[in-house]
Amino acid sequence: MKDLVSVIVPAYNVSLYIGECIYSVKQQTYKNWELIVIDDGSTDHTFEIAQRCAKGDEKIRVHRQENQGVSVARNKGMELAQGQWVVFLDGDDYWTPELLAKLVAEKQTSGADVAYCGYNHAYSNGFVRRYRYKYPNGDLLLPFFRGKVRLQIGAMLITKALLIERNIAFTPGCLTGQDWEVIAKLTAVANFSVVPENLHMYRVRPNSAITSKWNWKKRIHTLFAYRRAAEFVLQERREAPDLPKIRTVLDKSVAFKFYKFLWRTIKAKAYDDALALMDNAEYKQLLDHIDENNLALIDRLKFYTVLSRNKWCWRCARLF
Structure with missing residues (x-):
């Protein structure tokens, strides 16, 4: 559907955060979106909270599956997505209200395959660490692999047809790095355009990917x-x-x-x-x-x- 953004939210045991995540989507100033929450067999109240948030809003769908991992959850969201563009927002992260509006405007102006923005780290105690990054445009393959540009999966608006045509999906069974893999593959085939602002909030919490004990x-x-x-x-x-x-x-x-x-x-x-x-x-x-x-x-x-x-x-x- 033209100009429709499909927001795909994989969620597993994030009952403390899923409400804020969904609320941040509902508060977007850009209104042509659909929200697909994939509950990956949560054992807490994530599914119930997501259902309550979706009640009475036909733009939000909540799908539940047996626990199969974040890659399968994201791929299921892609399967259900009806939008021209997709963005993957983790169930414990959230956006500032103008993220979609600014990414859509940049994409429409530039014609790029991917529009992206910067991100900050949000901590459980309320502290937000604001980062300053370089924001290049165009072919980001070499800058990305050289570590000269930071890309976050929740801060990227992607043309869905490109993912399908190039057979780019999240690898089932991959326990870490599955989002990095998709981003890296995109740098090989996509043209990027940037909104040089930090509009995505990546939550740093106990037992998250960057704080859990090394295994x-x-x-x-x-x-x-x-x-x-x-x-x-x-x-x-x-x-x-x-x-x-x-x-x-x-x-x-x-x-x-x-x-x-x-x-x-x-x-x-x-x-x-x-x-x-x-x-x-x-x-x-x-x-x-x-x-x-x-x-x-x-x-x-x-x-x-x-x-x-x-x-x-x-x-x-x-x-x-």
């Missing part, structure tokens, strides 16, 4: 996501004149991610697991792509500590 067996899914995204990019850009440059940037990006993954695993005192990963032939070669001369001093020290394979040195990791 390498779960977090390694982020590395899997990186590698899937890199393979997708190389396929989509296979005829690009700068393909060798793209390949080098991707190799360095995945390698840096693996080094950071090893560092966190060592800090969690999973020394034998870290050694096993470093001895795995599939992963061992990744570290060869790290250019330590271009690392910041602190990262260079951490990298050399990882390479030492010395458990005594590794015990000092907690000091960093």
Whole structure:
């Protein structure tokens, strides 16, 4: 449907936050939207609260499914979406009232495949950490993989047809990094335009993705996501004149991610697991792509500590 925005909200055990999330959509100054809440088998009152919020509002649909993970929930929302454009808002996050209006206006003016904005971190105690980012336009593939631009899945208005045509979806069973994977794939095929304001609020709460205790067996899914995204990019850009440059940037990006993954695993005192990963032939070669001369001093020290394979040195990791 022309100019209709489908807001897809996956929700699992976020009863404390889902009301504010839905309210922030209902308060948007842009009114041509539909809201699809996918309750992923919550065991608290998330579903009931979402139903109460939707009561009497035909623009809101609440769908319930057995717990299958956030990727399946988001993909189900895509299946149900009727809009020309889609945006994925997590059930514990929220927007400022003008987010949709400004993203839609930017998309209509620029004709870009994706319009995006910046985001802040909102903490449970009410504190909001306001960030200042660079806001580039156009082809964001290399800036994204180099870490020069920050993109958040809840702050992106995406042409739905592009996702369908390029077969871009969230990977079922991927425990971490599934949103990053989708964003990375989009940078390979989409043109981006920006609203240089922080209009999305990413909630930092206990046991959230960025505050929960490190579990390498779960977090390694982020590395899997990186590698899937890199393979997708190389396929989509296979005829690009700068393909060798793209390949080098991707190799360095995945390698840096693996080094950071090893560092966190060592800090969690999973020394034998870290050694096993470093001895795995599939992963061992990744570290060869790290250019330590271009690392910041602190990262260079951490990298050399990882390479030492010395458990005594590794015990000092907690000091960093």
